[in-house]
Amino acid sequence: xxxxxxxxxxxxxxxxxxxxxxxxxxxxxxxxxxxxxxxxxxxxxxxxxxxxxxxxxxxxxxxxxxxxxxxxxxxxxxxxxxxxxxxxxxxxxxxxxxxxxxxxxxxxxxxxxxxxxxxxxxxxxxxxxxxxxxxxxxxxxxxxxxxxxxxxxxxxxxxxxxxxxxxxxxxxxxxxxxxxxxxxxxxxxxxxxxxxxxxxxxxxxxxxxxxxxxxx
Numbered sequence: 001x002x003x004x005x006x007x008x009x010x011x012x013x014x015x016x017x018x019x020x021x022x023x024x025x026x027x028x029x030x031x032x033x034x035x036x037x038x039x040x041x042x043x044x045x046x047x048x049x050x051x052x053x054x055x056x057x058x059x060x061x062x063x064x065x066x067x068x069x070x071x072x073x074x075x076x077x078x079x080x081x082x083x084x085x086x087x088x089x090x091x092x093x094x095x096x097x098x099x100x101x102x103x104x105x106x107x108x109x110x111x112x113x114x115x116x117x118x119x120x121x122x123x124x125x126x127x128x129x130x131x132x133x134x135x136x137x138x139x140x141x142x143x144x145x146x147x148x149x150x151x152x153x154x155x156x157x158x159x160x161x162x163x164x165x166x167x168x169x170x171x172x173x174x175x176x177x178x179x180x181x182x183x184x185x186x187x188x189x190x191x192x193x194x195x196x197x198x199x200x201x202x203x204x205x206x207x208x209x210x211x212x213x214x215x216x
Contacts (some may be wrong), residue, residue: 002104002211005129006108007141007143009110012160016127017106017193018046018047018195020211021033025076032076033047034097035107036106038086038115047073050081051062055202057062059091069102094202111143112142112143117146128147130159131159132186141180143181152179156214157185163189187203
């Protein structure tokens with residue numbers, strides 16, 4: 001399972017989770033995106049699916065397949081919304097998701113709370129999302145350190161709302177980005193639907209390619 005984490009709300013975690021999943025689907029996969037932010041869920045809104053059933057149903061014993069939704073916004077992607085769950089993502093649901101046969105992407109809460117820590121404890125790796133603003137980068141670096149402490153290897157980062165290349169942003173920002181390296185992709189500021197935009201789709205395709213090159 002790959003956790004999509006970040007230090008601040010609004011930095012683009014949910015969009016990144018769906019954008020990466022859409023890129024994997026275009027490459028022939030059938031990924032599952034899970035809303036791990038049960039206190040402030042918005043995956044179902046962005047994916048244009050019902051909110052229930054969701055992770056609470058999986059925790060109660062329902063099958064993952066029966067609880068997932070298919071989105072017309074991101075074709076080829078399965079979505080498991082929060083449902084009626086609240087607080088940290090249930091450990092039973094996380095253990096069952098680890099055994100899923102499809103690629104699982106966890107859309108995590110922001111910050112360093114117990115709710116943010118729960119999915120990171122079960123994830124195989126973490127991809128950290130940040131804007132290229134200093135405050136956001138500082139918070140993202142703290143999230144990266146927390147992920148490593150909890151056993152989720154930080155595989156790299158994605159910087160959103162910037163037109164710079166990954167190497168160019170790293171050189172410009174210096175210190176904060178070093179904790180997030182490698183910067184695997186940058187996503188430009190796009191007015192409107194990032195997931196439906198040609199440039200946005202290409203950016204997420206590059207992210208999927210960068211992860212594949214690292215066998216992630």
